[in-house]
Amino acid sequence: MPNANLHADSRLNIEENVPLAPFTSFRIGGPARFLVGARSLRELQEALRFAQKMQLPFCILGGGSNLLISDDGFPGVAIRLLMHRVTRSGGMVQVQAGFDLTTLVHRTVAWGLSGLESLAGIPGTVGGAVRGNAGAYGGAIGDVLATVSVLDTVTLQTVTLRRDECAFGYRDCRFKRDPGLVVVGALLALVPGDPDQIAAKVAQTLAKREAKQLSCDKSAGSFFMNPKVDDADLIDRFEEDQGVRCRECRIPAGWLIDQAGLRNLRVGGAAVSHRHANYLVNTGAATAADMVQLARLVRKEVQMKLGVVLKEEVSPLGVVI
Ligand SMILES: Cc1cc2nc3c(=O)[nH]c(=O)nc-3n(C[C@H](O)[C@H](O)[C@H](O)COP(=O)(O)OP(=O)(O)OC[C@H]3O[C@@H](n4cnc5c(N)ncnc54)[C@H](O)[C@@H]3O)c2cc1C
Known part of the structure; x- marks a missing residue:
């Protein structure tokens, strides 16, 4: 990972050809042509100026916990936001x-x-x-x-x-x-x-998350958003099965994926988590292509079996889900 100081009059730390997988919770993604860490607003502006000067696209990386990045990486300037006052x-x-x-x-x-x-x-x-x-x-x-x-x-x-x-x-x-x-x-x-x-409310939230095993490794949390459903029978089925009222006619995507019998479904190294059906996980060596194929399969099956179209919550970068 050479530290190419290509931006001569700047103290920006610009690295070239840096794999992005380590910056994502999925641990998936090819290299960025350039990677810059912006420690201040000024550095963010400089990084964007650098992208403009090089006539390259830019993308923003936060904690990488909601990102699915292409195996081909990103052919521009990836900017990590590191300002944290x-x-x-x-x-x-x-x-x-x-x-x-x-x-x-x-x-x-x-x-x-x-x-x-x-x-x-x-x-x-x-x-x-x-x-x-x-x-x-x-x-x-x-x-x-x-x-x-x-x-x-x-x-x-x-x-x-x-x-x-x-x-x-x-x-x-x-x-x-x-x-x-x-x-x-x-x-x-x-x-x-x-x-x-x-503090007690925070502890309650963390305990609820722990009980549902929501801290799952190598995932991006919920892959799909909870869809709004207008099928009254499906809503009744959900409420009866779970013993809760659904909020604003939204049914949890995980319940729908489960009803479609897709828990543990696999494509290559990507799988529907056995703990939480709306978590798609990298079991070790999943590629972005595996994850996309799995997500498309899940969406197709849920639509075919339950008539509901799922939309991804995860942010795709260089892939179409
Ligand atoms: C185990 C696990 C559990 C999760 N549970 C939840 C949950 O309960 N509820 C929930 O809502 N989410 C959940 N998530 C998803 C994720 O944590 C959130 O979406 C989180 O807010 C993403 O923040 P990030 O900094 O990691 O964004 P990133 O993944 O880095 O980026 C996501 C998208 O936002 C853009 N972006 C990032 N920062 C900025 C910025 N400053 N300005 C403009 N665009 C920006 C990126 O370009 C990208 O398109 C979970 C994820 C995991 C891995």
Whole structure:
């Protein structure tokens, strides 16, 4: 991995032909033509200028916990967001995009601030979480954001948007649909509370995740989003089987995959997890091609057997799922 200082007047650390698999939770993905770690907003701007100068595409890597990268890698500049400052004033927490989400949850517990308890145990960075409106157990990061700061990758200017300008929805927001905007920071509006009660809620979330074995190795968490279903019989079947009401007519994709009898299905080194049917896992030497083929097979079978079309939650880079 030679450290090519190709950007003569910069202190950016630019590496060439770097395998991306180690930067993803799947441990899948070929090399990036260039890899840059951006430790500040200025370095992010410089990295984007470098991509512009080289006339190459760029991509953003957070914690890599929601990314499926092609076996051919990325033929441009991959930028890892490494800026991770966090400051607090009362209930307001200002945090940079590269900060680890789980560390943030624990930090807010120590500060006696409530609002992030249901997000405990979700891997990745704050920026990645904002971009995908990550959440669990009825809560999502978009619920507690006051503002989001983004960098426009064309003008290289930052803009701060209020929460109501970000169009947060289920695993969705404005930045997911516009890759020209990079999330660089967020201001969270949290509520002061009793540290012991907040810590107890975090412990409950982690225990629920542990019970469902949601910390599965070499996966990207839930591969598919929970689809909205309009088949009343299927909803009844789900509610009867699970003893719970479905929220907003969304049925867990894992239950559908299970009903279709696909648990343990394999393609090459990729498999539907035996622990959690919506986790597609790399059992050792899976390629992106294996994972894509498995995902397509799962989608086809679920559609054929249950009439529901699954859409991926995982972010593809250089692959079409
Ligand atoms: C074991 C496991 C459990 C999980 N459980 C959950 C869960 O309960 N709920 C949930 O919602 N998710 C879950 N996930 C998925 C994942 O953790 C989240 O989607 C996480 O928020 C992704 O953040 P990241 O920093 O790793 O993003 P990455 O994987 O690095 O990137 C994902 C996408 O976001 C883009 N991106 C990253 N950072 C930025 C940025 N700053 N600005 C703009 N675009 C950006 C990338 O280009 C890419 O397209 C789980 C994953 C794993 C492995």
